[in-house]
Amino acid sequence: MHRTALGKLAIVFAALSGNGVDAFWRMNCGVIQTGRIDPIVTPGEISSHVHKIAGGYNIGFNSSYEDMTNSKCTSCEIGADKSAYWTPQLYYRHANGKFQDVPNSGMTVYYLGRGDNRDNIQPFPAGFRMLSGNALARSYDNTTMTYNNGRPVADRVSFNCLDSTTQYPETPSMIHTKCSNGLRAQIQFQSCWNGVDLYKRDNSHVAYMSTIDNGVCPPSHPVQLVHLFFEVLYGVAQIDTTDGGQFMFAYGDPTGFGFHGDFLNGWDPTVLAPALKQCANVDNAGQISACAPLAASDSSQYSYNCAERPSLINEPVVGMLDKLPGCINITPGPSDASVSDITCGPGTTSPSVNPFTLSNPSQAAVMPQVNARTNGWTYMGCANEPSGQRALAAFSYTNNGMTTAMCQAYCASKSQSLAGVEYGSECYCGNALSSGSSLGGANCTTLNSMVCAGNSTEFCGGPARLQVFGATAPSTGPSVPAVGAVAGDFVYAGCANENFTTPNRALSGASYSNNTVTNEQCGAYCSALNFQYFGTEYGTECYCGNSLKGGSTLSQTGCSMACSGSLSSNSPFAQYNNTCGGSNRLSVWKNSKYQATAVVPSVGSYVSQGCYYEASANGGSGRALTGASFSSSSMTVESCVSFCAGKNMGLAAVEYSAECYCGTVLQTGASPATDGLCNMACGGNKQEYCGGSNRLNVYKSS
Incomplete structure (x- = not known):
């Protein structure tokens, strides 16, 4: 049984690292919250066990899609993704009964273009959430299979012991833990959606593809989603295990069979939709920089600029603990654990909860405009540090509560006319930039700069990048072109x-x-x-x-x-x-080269019905037309109508410049919209309108 499972796992994860095999992007995430929080399984309540959470700043006990998208920042590197991702904390139980948390600084999240229907991957809808894995599992289940008897569902979980001397095979449980370079836990998610429910408590709104990481979706779950895959690296080598203790997860699992992961959507839909279209089927070696919609918000300082929030629950979860947080019974298996093994009974006293404040985008750090005046100083731009010396070399100091105003006041007290902030907490002063440094010699943007250690709403330079302020006002501002220029x-x-x-x-x-x-x-x-x-x-x-x-x-x-x-x-x-x-x-x-775009009045027997909202955009769920569909960068109204007519369907619709949908009836929620909202030109003919974002130009056969 295990030999077969291991063979399949080896093949699957070899594919993940193979060159030219898959289209995907890979996103690194730091930790935003540690504690007993799980708004999917136990919304509004303290969770049964400790999780390490990455992603949007607003993650809490009862987070909604709106809460997440309004987060001021994310601990993941793509700023347009305020989703939350979480997995259980790993602990080490010492021989004396004490529990010690195993170091973990975040996770890597893969978005993979997988499945036989990968050309039609749909974005996660607002409010969508799901989990993968079973916290109660304590042995390998080779009887519960994916659709069409494709693979044991248990293969969704795997472990990789990264050791410098021994190359271990990947395993479905936590067998090998002496790993000099860390123990990597891995979880694959469902990629098939029923197109109706954003979440169901039994997780039945989603299903695995026939081979989990590829294949076909069951007919009950026809909507193809991007394939999510988490990697979580635990620093097992940093724990002294000479006392002969044992590693186990926060829910009392020393086997690893119960490893699981959760996903709460917080994507900006105007970024995710084009990213899936442009990058989910193109082999970019996983590089975010090669995917334009994602690269626009790809930050190099994500973990510093969105550091872990203080715990929401007043209980110790890190360090040396007397017991696992919560009411946890250690259950080594092989029988599954019961719900009572990981939950507290009636009358159990719960720890107190700290106040939780939601952020909003206006609290995010803002880069000053060149020549803008603040605190009597003028922002002059970004300067590079020259080789072997400092750009501003007269005076300097470091403060863990640094702000731009503090640095300016310090430099003024030293009678210096230039003040520069760098690396979040450093201040430098001088009357001129040193040789080899120049304004514009470095690039300070919100994507590569660091927030001030004492004020998270402003930036204080970055590594080898200095934001420079001058004590005198600028002589001129940006020039304005004349009308007709x-x-x-x-x-x-x-x-x-x-x-x-x-x-x-x-x-x-x-x-x-x-x-x-x-x-x-x-x-x-x-x-x-x-x-x-x-x-x-x-x-x-x-x-x-x-x-x-x-x-x-x-x-x-x-x-x-x-x-x-x-x-x-x-x-x-x-x-x-x-x-x-x-x-x-x-x-x-x-x-001056613009050529007007117009609604095509009719194509053959198909007559324009005007602009319509997608069902999911106006009170319904799913697509307005649920029949056949295709997408093409050279889409025209004529090609879409021809396609739908060939499918013997009386309704055809074009959307988002490159998409075509067919059907026999408009679904509930698909209501008329103002024609001006269907304002995107067709990819194959810029003089024709092909719908808009969540809006379709609909044609009906007479």
């Missing part, structure tokens, strides 16, 4: 006000925001979607549209903020000093 294919239309008395933005088409925005980048983005106008705002935001909405008007005032991104010297926008709108002000440019 030309930059390549674009003509400056003016500065538009945002009118928030209506639900529309001034430009209400596609949009994105990050800390590398430039007019050139925004223009290319909107042009690719065939919008007539693009606009930049607040230095970090990009908007597209074909007309100004919401009562917005053009003027020549208020657009004077520097763009957050940097332009090359040969950019056609460089002559205008790269200004990107202002507060509620939009720098608007018109594409």
Whole structure:
């Protein structure tokens, strides 16, 4: 039995590391919370056992999708992913009965393009959550199989002892624990969804593919999801095991068969959807940098900038403990443990709980604009540290409560005109930058800078990167182009006000925001979607549209903020000093090469029915049309109608520029939307509309 299971595991995980075998991305995560928290299994209550949690800052006893997406930061490297990921804590039971936590600094999460239907992977819907594994298992179950009798479900769990002298095979339990480079626990998740339920307590809303990490989905769970896979490395070699004790998980499991993992969706849907389309079926060797939607928020300082929160529960869970936290009976098997073995009985006193405060995105750290004045000092930009010396070498000090104001005050007290913050807690002063250092010689962005140790809402440089402030005011600010100014294919239309008395933005088409925005980048983005106008705002935001909405008007005032991104010297926008709108002000440019896009009125017997919301976007669940579908970067209305007609289905719909859906009836929740909301050009014909995000142009056969 075990020999067969081990053979299958070896094949599966060899595939994970093979070059050119799979399309996937790999994301590293630090720890955001340690304790008895599990909002999936025990929402609103203290969990039965200790977990190590990674991801969104707002994870707590009863976290919702909205809570997670509103987290001010995430301990995972992709900022657009505020999801929560967790697995049980590993302990070592010493011979004297004491329990010691085994070091673990986070996990690695894989998003793999797997399955026979991998070309149609769907994003996790808002509110989706799931778990994999069975905390009560204490032996290998070779009878419970995946769909079509494909594989034992028990193969979802595996362990890899990483040792410098012995190469151990992967095992379905915690057999080998003398691992000089750590013991890696691994868990695979279900990749098939019933398309209806966001979560069910028995986890029946999801199912494994026929071979767990690949194959087909059962007919009861037809929606293909991306395949999640966790790796958690435990520092077993850092524990003194000479007393002959035993490793065991927080729920009293010394075998490892009960290892499990949980996932609570907190993705920004405008990032996950294109990431799956562009990167889940392309072999990028797992590199986030090779996937544009993900790279836009890929931070190198994620674990520092979103450090572990203090415990929510007043009980010891790390260090040397008298017992496992909770009411845990150690159950070595081979029989499964019972629920009573890991839960507290009536009358048991629970530890007290600390107040829990939710964050919001406005509490995230903000990079100052060049030439902005704060505390009487002017932000001058980012400087590199020269080789062998400091950029500012007159005075310095380090403080674990560092802020930019503290550094500025210190340098002022030393009669120095320049103050620089670096590495989160370091301050340097001088009257000039040293030879070999220059402003612009390093790149300080929100993705590679470190928050100030004493104020998490501002940045204090980064490794070998110094944010420099000057004691004198700037002589000039960013220049503003004149109306009619030309930059390549674009003509400056003016500065538009945002009118928030209506639900529309001034430009209400596609949009994105990050800390590398430039007019050139925004223009290319909107042009690719065939919008007539693009606009930049607040230095970090990009908007597209074909007309100004919401009562917005053009003027020549208020657009004077520097763009957050940097332009090359040969950019056609460089002559205008790269200004990107202002507060509620939009720098608007018109594409002189624009060709109008229109709704195709009919194709053969199929007549346009207008723009419709997806069922899941307007009170229902799943897709508006649930018949056949396909996607193509060269999508047109004609190709979609031809496809659906060939399937003998009377309804055809195009969505998100590249998707086609067919059916015989619109599902509950699929209601009419304003035509202007279906504003994305077809990938194969920029003069045709092909729906929008969660919105479809629907055609019906007469």
